[in-house]
Amino acid sequence: MASIATHQxxxxxxxxxxxxxxxxxxxxxxxxxxxxxxxxxxxxxxALIAPxxxxxxxxxxxxxxxxxxxxxDIDPVESxxxxxxxTAVQQLANSIxxxxxxxxxxxxxxxxxASLLVVAALALTCCLAYRLLPEHAAAESH
Numbered sequence: 001m002a003s004i005a006t007h008q009x010x011x012x013x014x015x016x017x018x019x020x021x022x023x024x025x026x027x028x029x030x031x032x033x034x035x036x037x038x039x040x041x042x043x044x045x046x047a048l049i050a051p052x053x054x055x056x057x058x059x060x061x062x063x064x065x066x067x068x069x070x071x072x073d074i075d076p077v078e079s080x081x082x083x084x085x086x087t088a089v090q091q092l093a094n095s096i097x098x099x100x101x102x103x104x105x106x107x108x109x110x111x112x113x114a115s116l117l118v119v120a121a122l123a124l125t126c127c128l129a130y131r132l133l134p135e136h137a138a139a140e141s142h
Contacts, residue, residue, distance in 0.1 A: 006064045015069050015133040021061025022130065026123040028055030033116040058123075065137065066090075072134035097122060 009017055031051035035043055067086060074082045100122075105115040 004064075006061045010065050010068060010137045014072070014136040015130060017065050018062055018069055018133060019127060019130045021058045021065070022123050022127045024054050024058030024061065026058070026120055026127065028052065028058060029116050029120040029123060033113055033120065036116065037113050068137040069133050072137050 006017055006021070013020070028051045031054065032048070035047055035051065039047070067083070070086055071079060071082055101115045101118050104118050105111055108114045110117070
């Protein structure tokens with residue numbers, strides 16, 4: 001849902017759309033942390049709807065736009081190699097992120113709460129680095 005909506009917003013917002021997605025992800029993660037930390041095992045599934053929806057919308061906004069934004073100022077002649085490099089870096093970052101979150105989950109007493117703090121810290125780090133992205137997304141090829 002978010003990735004479809006972001007396609008239309010991308011031309012107008014550029015890299016700011018990635019920041020909005022990161023902020024939604026950060027907010028959803030912190031809401032989940034607060035709920036789990038406060039209620040623990042007595043937490044109802046219904047209480048998870050809003051934070052999980054926010055996190056999902058944020059991730060959809062980020063993942064749906066990051067390729068077009070990142071490749072925004074790449075010369076069309078170099079777009080194939082740049083896209084391949086971006087895919088490789090994204091796969092490496094996904095692996096490192098998943099390893100960090102699961103390592104914290106399984107090797108700390110905090111479990112899910114500690115893992116959510118890692119997700120929030122990573123989202124915050126990306127928020128601080130978003131200005132490194134090109135301002136505008138790549139133009140559509142058709």
